[in-house]
Amino acid sequence: MVTVLFDGIAWGTLLFVLAVGLSVTLGLMNFVNLAHGAFAMLGGYVTVVMLNRFGVPFLLCLPAAALAAGAAGVILERTLYRRLYEGASHLDQVLFSIGLVFMAMALADFIMGSQQQIVHMPAFLRGQVRLMPGVEVGAYRLFLIASCGATALVLHFALVRTRFGSRLRAGVDNARTARGLGIDVERVFALTFAAGSALAGLGGALGVEILGLDPTFPVKYMVFFLIVVAVGGSGTVTGPLLASLVLGVCDAAGKYYLPQTGAFIIYAVMVAVLILKPQGLFGRAAAR
Amino acid sequence: MRMTRYATLATLAAGLALGAGARAQDTVKIGLILPMTGPFASTGKQVEAAVRLYIARNGGTAAGKKIEVILKDDTGVQPETTKRLAQELIVQDKVAILAGFGLTPLARATAPVATEAKVPMIVMAAGTSIITNDSPFILRTSFTLAQSASVIAAWAAKSNIKKVFTIVSDFAPGIDGENSFKSGFAPSGGTIVGELRTPLQNPDFAPFLQRAKDAAPDAVFVFLPSGQGAAFMKQFAERGLAGAGIKLIGPGDVTDDDILNGMGQPAIGTITAHFYSAAHDSKENKAYVEAFEKANAGMRPNFMSVGGYDGMHLIYETLKKTGGKVDGMAFVDAAKGMTWTSPRGPVKIEPDTRDITQNIYIRKVENVGGKLYNVEFDKVEMVKDPGKK
Numbered sequence: 046m047v048t049v050l051f052d053g054i055a056w057g058t059l060l061f062v063l064a065v066g067l068s069v070t071l072g073l074m075n076f077v078n079l080a081h082g083a084f085a086m087l088g089g090y091v092t093v094v095m096l097n098r099f100g101v102p103f104l105l106c107l108p109a110a111a112l113a114a115g116a117a118g119v120i121l122e123r124t125l126y127r128r129l130y131e132g133a134s135h136l137d138q139v140l141f142s143i144g145l146v147f148m149a150m151a152l153a154d155f156i157m158g159s160q161q162q163i164v165h166m167p168a169f170l171r172g173q174v175r176l177m178p179g180v181e182v183g184a185y186r187l188f189l190i191a192s193c194g195a196t197a198l199v200l201h202f203a204l205v206r207t208r209f210g211s212r213l214r215a216g217v218d219n220a221r222t223a224r225g226l227g228i229d230v231e232r233v234f235a236l237t238f239a240a241g242s243a244l245a246g247l248g249g250a251l252g253v254e255i256l257g258l259d260p261t262f263p264v265k266y267m268v269f270f271l272i273v274v275a276v277g278g279s280g281t282v283t284g285p286l287l288a289s290l291v292l293g294v295c296d297a298a299g300k301y302y303l304p305q306t307g308a309f310i311i312y313a314v315m316v317a318v319l320i321l322k323p324q325g326l327f328g329r330a331a332a333r
Numbered sequence: 334m335r336m337t338r339y340a341t342l343a344t345l346a347a348g349l350a351l352g353a354g355a356r357a358q359d360t361v362k363i364g365l366i367l368p369m370t371g372p373f374a375s376t377g378k379q380v381e382a383a384v385r386l387y388i389a390r391n392g393g394t395a396a397g398k399k400i401e402v403i404l405k406d407d408t409g410v411q412p413e414t415t416k417r418l419a420q421e422l423i424v425q426d427k428v429a430i431l432a433g434f435g436l437t438p439l440a441r442a443t444a445p446v447a448t449e450a451k452v453p454m455i456v457m458a459a460g461t462s463i464i465t466n467d468s469p470f471i472l473r474t475s476f477t478l479a480q481s482a483s484v485i486a487a488w489a490a491k492s493n494i495k496k497v498f499t500i501v502s503d504f505a506p507g508i509d510g511e512n513s514f515k516s517g518f519a520p521s522g523g524t525i526v527g528e529l530r531t532p533l534q535n536p537d538f539a540p541f542l543q544r545a546k547d548a549a550p551d552a553v554f555v556f557l558p559s560g561q562g563a564a565f566m567k568q569f570a571e572r573g574l575a576g577a578g579i580k581l582i583g584p585g586d587v588t589d590d591d592i593l594n595g596m597g598q599p600a601i602g603t604i605t606a607h608f609y610s611a612a613h614d615s616k617e618n619k620a621y622v623e624a625f626e627k628a629n630a631g632m633r634p635n636f637m638s639v640g641g642y643d644g645m646h647l648i649y650e651t652l653k654k655t656g657g658k659v660d661g662m663a664f665v666d667a668a669k670g671m672t673w674t675s676p677r678g679p680v681k682i683e684p685d686t687r688d689i690t691q692n693i694y695i696r697k698v699e700n701v702g703g704k705l706y707n708v709e710f711d712k713v714e715m716v717k718d719p720g721k722k
Contacts, residue, residue, distance in 0.1 A: 052539045159374035163563045163595040173573045183539075183571045255537060257564045261372060300540035304529045 047180045049301045050294060055186035057293020058193035059255060061286050063248030063266070064273035065200065066241030068285045071274055073217045074234055076126070077135050080142040081245055081270055082263030083149035084114040088246025089258040090153065093162045103167050107192075107250050114246020115239045121145075122238040130234070146263045153260040162258040185254055192251065196244070201282040213237055272311060276318045278325025287326055288318075360399040361652065361659055364422030366433040366443070367458075368409025375559060375591050376435040377406070380457050380641035382629045384432075387645035390624060395649040396657035403428060409435050412442030419443045423450045429659035430455065432644055435637075436558070437461040437505045444468040451661030453668070457644040458637050461505045462720025465688045470661060472668050472687045474647055474680075475640035476608045478506045478556065479513035479720030481584035484693040484713050485606035486517030489552060489582055496526045497582075498550040500541055502557050503530035510556035510584055513720060526550050533558070538568045545579075546572055552580035559589040559637070563596050570599030580604065585707065588698055590635035594705045603698045605707065608691050609636040609677040612706035621676035634676075643675045643689075647682065681715070688718045 067081040088110035095101040095109060125145075129138050170188055173181040204210040215223040216230040223230050249262075256266065269292075277288030292311050299310030318326060365384060367377035384402060393400055403426055407415040415434070422428045423446065431447060432455040434440035440459040444467035447454035456464055456473040465471050489497060499514060501507035507530065515525055527548045529541050542565075545553050553574065557565055569581055581587075585607025588600060611622050611633050621642070625634040651668040652659070669684040678692045693716045696707035 048543055049540065052543065056537060056539070154370060154374075159370055159372070160592065161561070161563055163567075163592070163597075165597055172571065173576075181573060185571065254567070255539075257561075259372065297537075297540045300537075301544055304541065304544065308532045 047176075048182060049298055051180075051182045052186065053294030053297035054290060055183075055189045055293070056255070056297055057290040058190050058197070059248065059252055060269060060273055060293055061289035062193045062196055062244055063252060064270040064289065065197075065282065065285050066244040066248075067270050068274045068277060068281070069237060069241045069244075072278070072281070073213060073237060074130070075217075076130065077138045078126075078142050079139060079267060080145040080149065080263070081241075082265075082267050083146050084118060084242040084245035085249030085252070085266070086149065086153060086258070086260075086262040087117055088114045088249030089162070089253045089262065090157055091246070092250040092253055093157075093164055093258060096164050097162075103164075103170070107247060110250035111243040111247040114249070115243030117246075118239045118242025119235060122235050126238065127231075127235075146267075149263060150260045153262075157260070159260055162253065164253050166254060189251060189255075196247070197282060197286050200244075204282055209233070209236070269311075272315050274325075276315050276325055278322075278327040281327045284325060284327030360401050361395070361430065361648075361657070362401045362403060362426060362428040363430045363432055363648065364419065364426060364428035365402050365404045366407050366415055366418050366422070366431065366439075367404065368435040368439075369404070369406035371408040371410055373409035373435050373558065375589075375635075376458050376637045377409070377433075378632075379591060379635050379638040380433060380435070380644075382625065382632065383634065383638035383641035384457075384645050386625055386628055387642050387649075389628065391645075391649060395652040396655070398652060398657040400649075407435075407439060409439070412438045415439040416442040416446055419446045423452055428452070430648060430664075432648070433457055433641075434459050437464060440464050440471075441467055444471060447471060453659065453661065453664045455644045455647060457640040459506075461509050462688075462718055463505075465686055466721075469687075470665055472647065472665060472682060473689050474643040474682075476636070476689065476691065477718040477720050478510040478584055480608065480691070480693055480716045480718055481606045482510040482513040482554075482556070483517040483719045484695070484716060485554070485582050485584065485604075486514045486523075487521070487713070488604075488606060488695050488711070489554075490518055490521035490523050494523065494551040494580065494582075496524050496548075496550040497552050497554050498526050498545040498548050499528040499554045500545060501528075501530055501555070502533055502561070504533050506558070507556050509720060514554050517719075531557075538565050539572070542568050542572045542574065546574050546577060549577070550579060552582050555581065555583040555587050557587055559586050559591065559635070562587040562589055563592055566596050566599045566603070575599075575602070585610070585636060585696065588696075588707055590633050590707065591637075593698065593707065594633070596705065600698045600705055601700060604695065605698075606693050606695050607636060607707070608693055609639045610694065610696050610707035610709055611635070612696075612701065612708055613677060613694070614709070615674075615676070615678065617674055618676040636677075639675065639677050643673075643677075643680065646673060646675070647671060679715070683717060686718065686721050688721070690715050690717045692716070 070076050070078045091110040091113045092106040095106045170185045174184050175181050212228045212233050216233050220230050273288050277284035295314050296311050369377040405418045430453050434456045435458045437459045440456050447470040448468040454471045458475050460478045462477045462479050501511045581603045585605040588605050590611045654667040672681045681690045693713050694709040695711040696709045699708045
């Protein structure tokens with residue numbers, strides 16, 4: 046029982062890091078970015094190459110993966126995404142970003158091949174740890190919960206307590222007024238987009254061990270990301286965090302106790318939440 | 334006078350027939366349909382490499398005919414695509430033989446096309462028993478899951494494994510594997526303490542394995558399509574199932590040679606039953622593995638590759654028997670009962686089912702000179718597909 050709960054929380058926190066970037070772009074910047082998973086995939090491949098081919102320690106691969114995905118985010122935001130901020134409909138954004146997904150998948154297939162990538166964790170992240178008598182948990186999952194939890198805290202603090210956070214929120218609530226007050230909204234958005242992509246890259250790097258990695262990654266997990274954002278409500282940190290945890294625990298428990306129908310539980314949870322709270326658990330009306 | 338006229342006409346007709354036929358009959362076109370991209374691309378790459386290797390080693394002609402292979406990628410997930418590609422190959426490219434077929438649903442969707450067009454269809458990979466019943470034009474050179482699963486069931490029963498938990502992928506071959514394991518294991522006194530079917534696209538094996546662990550079986554029987562084995566293996570180790578004394582057994586898909594070496598430590602000790610291991614000890618196999626690795630930048634041949642290799646062998650040898658003619662039923666009839674020594678060992682095409690009969694080996698994953706291999710330690714000779722009614 047405790048083990049199932051623990052697995053669910055680990056899966057949930059991982060889902061949070063993967064999806065929170067999407068919640069930021071979708072909720073704060075009002076941009077439907079289906080290519081979010083592609084940044085996660087990039088992070089994953091960076092980790093695989095560094096770890097397996099160059100023998101870089103796993104803990105160093107994580108920031109590298111985040112940096113790589115963040116850099117890719119900045120480049121794509123400056124060259125492509127920004128053209129679709131104003132004046133483009135959500136449909137344009139969806140078509141554009143899904144196109145990007147297919148390109149990323151083909152590119153990954155071309156460069157890395159279509160097989161599942163396998164990473165080997167350092168010894169201290171392998172095997173099981175005994176928390177209390179009778180409760181053994183995976184060392185890697187414990188690490189996941191710790192690192193993802195820390196990420197969530199930092200993120201919440203950055204958004205609510207820092208100057209950058211308040212500029213971002215101001216820019217979203219009313220871009221014109223924010224500009225009038227001397228806030229460089231463009232730059233704030235670009236940085237936010239980069240941060241969201243970097244988080245996806247980090248999530249991708251952390252997820253290789255649990256989710257596996259192949260070129261279909263962005264499509265395979267897109268539904269999960271979208272569910273987290275839909276259930277959690279976009280634009281906050283607490284919303285997606287709670288949503289990820291609920292979904293992670295429901296998914297793990299569902300598969301454990303009702304294996305035949307387990308895979309559908311998260312969809313049922315999503316439908317239930319959306320019927321009761323169409324804006325998501327912590328939703329607020331779309332900013333624009 | 335009349336005689337000569339008739340003779341002239343006959344000669345003319347014969348000449349025309351020959352002229353028309355000659356161009357088509359100089360070459361035998363083989364339409365090879367495989368998943369070259371997508372989640373099952375490993376299968377496609379292995380089979381294609383083996384087909385090319387066979388041609389390279391045995392020459393581009395058989396019975397005086399030039400062999401031409403036309404490769405199509407069906408991406409492995411859409412049965413309708415495979416069927417459409419087969420139709421195009423027959424109608425537009427005029428192929429005489431269809432071959433390939435990575436997964437069961439793809440082969441089954443194409444079977445009616447083979448029947449209607451009277452084109453022989455060589456199944457080189459897909460492994461559900463029922464496939465060969467779908468069309469009288471189907472011949473199989475891969476394997477059936479029932480062969481591997483029944484053998485591992487018998488082995489488990491006599492190896493002091495009493496309680497087994499089964500985990501299979503929720504599609505036709507998985508269910509075939511589960512059923513034949515159960516029917517082989519239960520009558521010899523074993524009990525199935527739990528059975529789970531995982532979705533084909535499954536992000537996380539953890540809850541399933543936790544459940545298996547909590548049931549405290551002697552062994553976990555697993556079937557997953559090749560490619561998912563690595564993730565499963567890792568979780569199996571991480572959950573500490575091996576530490577709790579639970580063995581991992583199954584058909585050989587989970588320890589696929591293509592990815593086995595990358596699985597590392599967790600895979601060691603896994604016991605599987607299957608028809609081919611790259612470590613199979615025979616001179617045919619040593620030559621095969623060496624040539625295959627040389628031609629494909631060190632890629633290790635897996636069980637899918639040998640299905641493709643033997644598929645080509647069957648085509649070549651049957652063409653020799655029919656004098657190079659491929660007219661539907663006559664070709665299939667000539668192929669029936671064929672026997673040869675493959676890299677995997679002796680094989681036979683059963684005349685009544687058109688399915689393959691072969692040795693099934695019991696293997697254990699071991700570290701051989703720094704690399705992981707399925708090392709064979711026992712075998713059951715000439716196993717007919719037990720899944721046929």
